Amino acid sequence: MNDKDVILSVRNLQTHLRTRRGVVKAVDGVSFDVRRGETLGIVGESGSGKSMTAFSIVQLLPRVGRVVGGEVIFNGEDLLKKSPREMEKVRGKHVSMVLQDPLTSLNPVFRTGDQIAETIRHHLKDAPDPKGKAVELMRQVRIPAPATAYRYYPHQMSGGMRQRVLGAIGVSCEPEFLIADEPTSALDPTIQAQYLDLLKDLQKQYNLTIIFITHDFGIVATICDTVAVMYAGKIVETGPVRDVFQRPSHPYTEALLKSLPSLEEKPKRLPSISGQPPMPHEMPTGCRFAPRCPYKFDKCEEYPPDTHVSPTHISACWRSVK
Amino acid sequence: MKWYILRRVVQSAFVLIAVTTMIFVLSNFLADPAVILLPEDAQKEDYERLRHDLGLDRPAIVRYGIYMKALATGDLGESIRRVGYKVTDLIWTPLGNSAKLALAAMIFTVCTGLPLGIIAALNRGKPLDYISRIFAVAGLVTPGWWLGIIMIILFSVKLRLLPAAGTGDIKHYILPATVLGTHAMAGLARLARSSMLEILDSEYIKMARAKGLPWRTVVWKHALRNALIPVVTFSGLYFALLITQAITIEVVFAWPGLGRLMFDSLGSQDYVVVQGTIMLAAFIVVMFNLLVDITYGWIDPRIRYT
Numbered sequence: 001m002n003d004k005d006v007i008l009s010v011r012n013l014q015t016h017l018r019t020r021r022g023v024v025k026a027v028d029g030v031s032f033d034v035r036r037g038e039t040l041g042i043v044g045e046s047g048s049g050k051s052m053t054a055f056s057i058v059q060l061l062p063r064v065g066r067v068v069g070g071e072v073i074f075n076g077e078d079l080l081k082k083s084p085r086e087m088e089k090v091r092g093k094h095v096s097m098v099l100q101d102p103l104t105s106l107n108p109v110f111r112t113g114d115q116i117a118e119t120i121r122h123h124l125k126d127a128p129d130p131k132g133k134a135v136e137l138m139r140q141v142r143i144p145a146p147a148t149a150y151r152y153y154p155h156q157m158s159g160g161m162r163q164r165v166l167g168a169i170g171v172s173c174e175p176e177f178l179i180a181d182e183p184t185s186a187l188d189p190t191i192q193a194q195y196l197d198l199l200k201d202l203q204k205q206y207n208l209t210i211i212f213i214t215h216d217f218g219i220v221a222t223i224c225d226t227v228a229v230m231y232a233g234k235i236v237e238t239g240p241v242r243d244v245f246q247r248p249s250h251p252y253t254e255a256l257l258k259s260l261p262s263l264e265e266k267p268k269r270l271p272s273i274s275g276q277p278p279m280p281h282e283m284p285t286g287c288r289f290a291p292r293c294p295y296k297f298d299k300c301e302e303y304p305p306d307t308h309v310s311p312t313h314i315s316a317c318w319r320s321v322k
Numbered sequence: 323m324k325w326y327i328l329r330r331v332v333q334s335a336f337v338l339i340a341v342t343t344m345i346f347v348l349s350n351f352l353a354d355p356a357v358i359l360l361p362e363d364a365q366k367e368d369y370e371r372l373r374h375d376l377g378l379d380r381p382a383i384v385r386y387g388i389y390m391k392a393l394a395t396g397d398l399g400e401s402i403r404r405v406g407y408k409v410t411d412l413i414w415t416p417l418g419n420s421a422k423l424a425l426a427a428m429i430f431t432v433c434t435g436l437p438l439g440i441i442a443a444l445n446r447g448k449p450l451d452y453i454s455r456i457f458a459v460a461g462l463v464t465p466g467w468w469l470g471i472i473m474i475i476l477f478s479v480k481l482r483l484l485p486a487a488g489t490g491d492i493k494h495y496i497l498p499a500t501v502l503g504t505h506a507m508a509g510l511a512r513l514a515r516s517s518m519l520e521i522l523d524s525e526y527i528k529m530a531r532a533k534g535l536p537w538r539t540v541v542w543k544h545a546l547r548n549a550l551i552p553v554v555t556f557s558g559l560y561f562a563l564l565i566t567q568a569i570t571i572e573v574v575f576a577w578p579g580l581g582r583l584m585f586d587s588l589g590s591q592d593y594v595v596v597q598g599t600i601m602l603a604a605f606i607v608v609m610f611n612l613l614v615d616i617t618y619g620w621i622d623p624r625i626r627y628t
Contacts, residue, residue: 091533
């Protein structure tokens with residue numbers, strides 16, 4: 001792999017949440033690389049730490065959250081070493097975000113167009129016509145009648161339209177990097193597909209590198225090049241989407257893929273993973289998936305090392321250790 | 323917006339009709355004014371004559387008609403103690419005085435309560451937050467008349483800095499306005515704090531930060547405008563209450579306002595004047611409700627368009 005291509009390199013990221021019942025290691029030693037122009041999917045269930053990983057990168061953690069270790073090297077600079085003021089220049093300009101819920105992510109008292117123009121005005125001080133650019137962006141994200149839509153307040157738009165506005169804000173300053181935190185979860189399936197198409201087009205047009213956070217393997221298959229599967233604060237398997245789908249090496253990935261409905265066979269019941277993810281305060285010391293794992297054996301008492309299944313495909317499971 | 327305002331105006335009119343009817347019923351049927359007015363040794367004929375003079379011997383429905391007709395033309399009746407004086411004449415000067423005092427109190431409230439609440443929210447869990455919350459709770463639990471007396475003793479009697487009573491120049495406003503506004507200040511501080519905290523936790527604030535906006539823009543533009551929605555409601559409604567319910571404060575500071583007028587009229591059992599002041603109070607409260615709703619629609623587009 002050519003290291004020059006790597007735009008974002010996360011090394012041993014650790015993020016803790018202080019809660020009433022003690023410290024939760026929401027992100028516990030996560031490492032991955034994203035190459036320019038590529039889309040990385042981070043998959044995992046609620047509470048697996050996938051969103052916390054994203055918010056650690058841009059340092060927008062909730063009040064109780066803090067990054068306690070690791071590095072986030074973006075274009076050769078460690079974002080974790082930047083001051084809050086310096087981060088304001090990175091967010092929206094170099095790394096932008098599309099949040100999960102389009103219904104609540106736009107400020108209800110400002111016109112949607114103005115919310116796009118505001119970002120342009122802030123980052124590109126000498127932009128000649130922020131309003132015009134905002135209308136142009138709204139046209140690009142395929143909002144019908146963009147000049148009229150500019151004047152709409154968020155509550156006058158449908159969820160799909162609002163998510164497009166968020167997308168327009170995301171690319172308004174032509175960033176290199178976009179983090180999309182489950183942007184389609186709140187949309188219904190047809191709108192979802194349209195939105196993913198739009199995202200692909202925007203990616204081509206702006207040469208965007210994307211981290212796409214989702215719990216939906218179907219979406220990963222549609223738009224991602226590589227995938228990282230998270231479980232209980234750790235990445236358990238990562239690799240090119242095709243490899244991971246065809247030869248899942250971690251039992252968790254395997255179980256997740258099995259639980260997807262398929263068109264060929266129609267079983268009476270979809271297989272599910274028995275048991276519950278571990279409680280954040282009672283993490284197993286060894287492999288975190290062991291209590292639910294059908295292949296569990298005595299070695300699983302110890303946390304497995306990241307093991308190369310192929311040069312690009314890594315799994316944290318003792319069964320992969322040769 | 324036009325239809326929204328029209329709808330609210332019509333609704334307010336109905337509320338006023340209901341309120342005036344209720345006041346009429348309460349002041350006419352709970353007690354017989356003629357009995358209260360007459361000396362203990364009055365004869366039956368005196369009683370009958372008084373009832374006739376006051377128009378109390380006519381059927382209730384007729385009296386109600388006369389009363390509503392008079393109201394519609396802005397006539398609140400004639401004082402039964404100060405013969406020859408119309409209630410409307412008696413009310414104007416005190417109303418002006420009360421409004422001026424309430425305005426001063428409101429300025430004090432907004433200038434102190436709002437910053438106090440915002441500072442608390444921005445410093446959540448830190449010493450400044452606790453100090454501001456102690457202020458707020460103290461303001462809420464301190465009775466106005468007690469605070470008024472203490473302030474008079476301190477600033478007028480001991481320090482001889484401010485006048486203790488009456489109207490006049492700006493110095494006369496400081497003590498009563500502060501005392502009158504203290505309760506509202508405390509309420510406003512708590513409201514502003516909780517509303518600001520809720521908004522700072524919202525997704526659109528996270529989004530504003532993800533856009534790279536500086537913290538001060540996020541707070542003073544994106545958060546404040548939303549936090550002001552409940553604050554405007556509170557301030558508007560409270561302002562109406564400050565004008566109309568400053569009875570104890572006006573008595574303590576000998577302030578010749580509506581509260582004093584009502585207090586004095588109650589003492590002299592001038593029920594027509596009492597009824598008139600209550601009516602005026604109700605009218606003011608309803609009008610401010612209407613104003614608040616209109617302002618609200620202006621700040622929050624979600625209300626304007628539904």
